Amino acid sequence: MAIEHDLPEFGEVAAILRRGPSDVVYETPPDSMWAAIEAGLADGGGGAEVVDLTARRRARLRIATALAGVAAVLVVGVPLALSFQGSSPETVELAALPGYEGFGGKAELDGRDLAVDLTGVEPKPGEFYEVWLLDIEGGELRDLVALGTIDASGNYKISQSVDLSRYNTVDVSVEPDDGNPAHSGVSVVRGELPLA
Amino acid sequence: MLTMVAERYPPIVHPSPLEQRLIAGEQGALRDLFDAYSPMVLGLCRKLVGAEAEDVAQQVFLDAWKSRGRFDPERGSLGAWLARIARFKAIDHLRASSRRPSVPSADVGESLSVGPDVDAVVDQLVLTRALEELPLARREVVELGFYEGLTHPEIADRLGLPLGTVKSHMRRGLEALQRDLEGSRGD
Numbered sequence: 577m578a579i580e581h582d583l584p585e586f587g588e589v590a591a592i593l594r595r596g597p598s599d600v601v602y603e604t605p606p607d608s609m610w611a612a613i614e615a616g617l618a619d620g621g622g623g624a625e626v627v628d629l630t631a632r633r634r635a636r637l638r639i640a641t642a643l644a645g646v647a648a649v650l651v652v653g654v655p656l657a658l659s660f661q662g663s664s665p666e667t668v669e670l671a672a673l674p675g676y677e678g679f680g681g682k683a684e685l686d687g688r689d690l691a692v693d694l695t696g697v698e699p700k701p702g703e704f705y706e707v708w709l710l711d712i713e714g715g716e717l718r719d720l721v722a723l724g725t726i727d728a729s730g731n732y733k734i735s736q737s738v739d740l741s742r743y744n745t746v747d748v749s750v751e752p753d754d755g756n757p758a759h760s761g762v763s764v765v766r767g768e769l770p771l772a
Numbered sequence: 773m774l775t776m777v778a779e780r781y782p783p784i785v786h787p788s789p790l791e792q793r794l795i796a797g798e799q800g801a802l803r804d805l806f807d808a809y810s811p812m813v814l815g816l817c818r819k820l821v822g823a824e825a826e827d828v829a830q831q832v833f834l835d836a837w838k839s840r841g842r843f844d845p846e847r848g849s850l851g852a853w854l855a856r857i858a859r860f861k862a863i864d865h866l867r868a869s870s871r872r873p874s875v876p877s878a879d880v881g882e883s884l885s886v887g888p889d890v891d892a893v894v895d896q897l898v899l900t901r902a903l904e905e906l907p908l909a910r911r912e913v914v915e916l917g918f919y920e921g922l923t924h925p926e927i928a929d930r931l932g933l934p935l936g937t938v939k940s941h942m943r944r945g946l947e948a949l950q951r952d953l954e955g956s957r958g959d
Contacts, residue, residue: 586946589899589953593918598900600819600893602811609826610806616834675940700908750907758788762907
């Protein structure tokens with residue numbers, strides 16, 4: 577079949593999928609089950625094994641924690657000389673990421689005002705788009721801030737505390753409407769503002 | 773000035789709030805984990821060990837709490853991690869049952885040969901759950917490809933998407949499923 581010919585590295589996943597959906601039936605547990613777990617914890621079953629977390633995980637946790645509230649995020653950045661203040665507007669094209677070909681747009685930064693216009697976007701029920709600024713160095717994400725949701729266009733005021741010489745990548749993600757403020761990990765377009 | 777940016781960055785993986793609370797050992801995180809995943813875990817255990825499912829399922833959650841520092845969101849979802857624990861708890865339970873003198877010999881043989889079936893059941897559940905958690909567009913593409921057996925061009929035609937978009941959705945979707953499959957297995 578064409579799919580397997582194109583993606584041979586997923587042979588095992590493909591074979592399992594081809595068996596169809598699981599027939600496991602989800603089952604609501606009786607109250608006694610939680611009571612037994614609590615009893616197990618009281619008997620010493622809750623002692624955690626101590627495992628060192630990698631620096632990378634800590635970094636990711638720090639990022640995710642920062643996302644818990646936009647207000648908290650916006651005071652994290654170190655105020656520096658504002659590279660773009662007073663300069664003429666800079667416009668960058670927002671390029672589609674893999675899987676979202678046909679999407680696009682542009683972002684215009686004028687001082688601390690960011691205007692984003694998207695093209696080709698088609699939000700599905702239960703999903704929405706969100707605009708972020710990413711701090712990427714050497715291909716690695718260091719931090720990010722949320723600017724707000726967007727339909728097809730939006731205007732955003734960037735806090736003075738956000739260092740635009742670092743947070744120079746405009747990112748638009750597709751987010752499930754699940755109340756989780758963290759980045760979904762699914763970006764549709766990005767564009768890089770020119771560094772000063 | 774218009775600047776074209778062609779660079780690509782990998783997807784960003786962030787722990788969910790529940791994942792963060794669990795790793796941090798916050799009070800209440802186990803209860804929330806139980807509320808969110810106990811129907812799946814209990815259903816899986818029922819399929820694997822039958823009448824003793826509740827005993828095994830509660831061991832899964834106690835073990836999850838005890839080993840919470842080992843959970844790594846980059847290696848798969850919470851569901852895949854719990855399925856991994858359930859996989860090994862069920863195998864341990866079946867092996868222990870097979871050693872009990874009261875178990876009839878026919879059941880012993882069945883229990884000893886049940887290993888591959890445990891893996892098959894867990895693998896299928898992990899991928900079914902992971903598929904349900906994909907963004908809608910990716911889920912549709914993978915389901916049409918594997919549940920309905922459509923080719924890439926047929927999926928593109930059905931969904932009205934460019935062929936390249938279908939291929940990208942398929943690859944990204946399968947990558948996510950593979951990550952959960954690996955996360956549900958041993959180190």
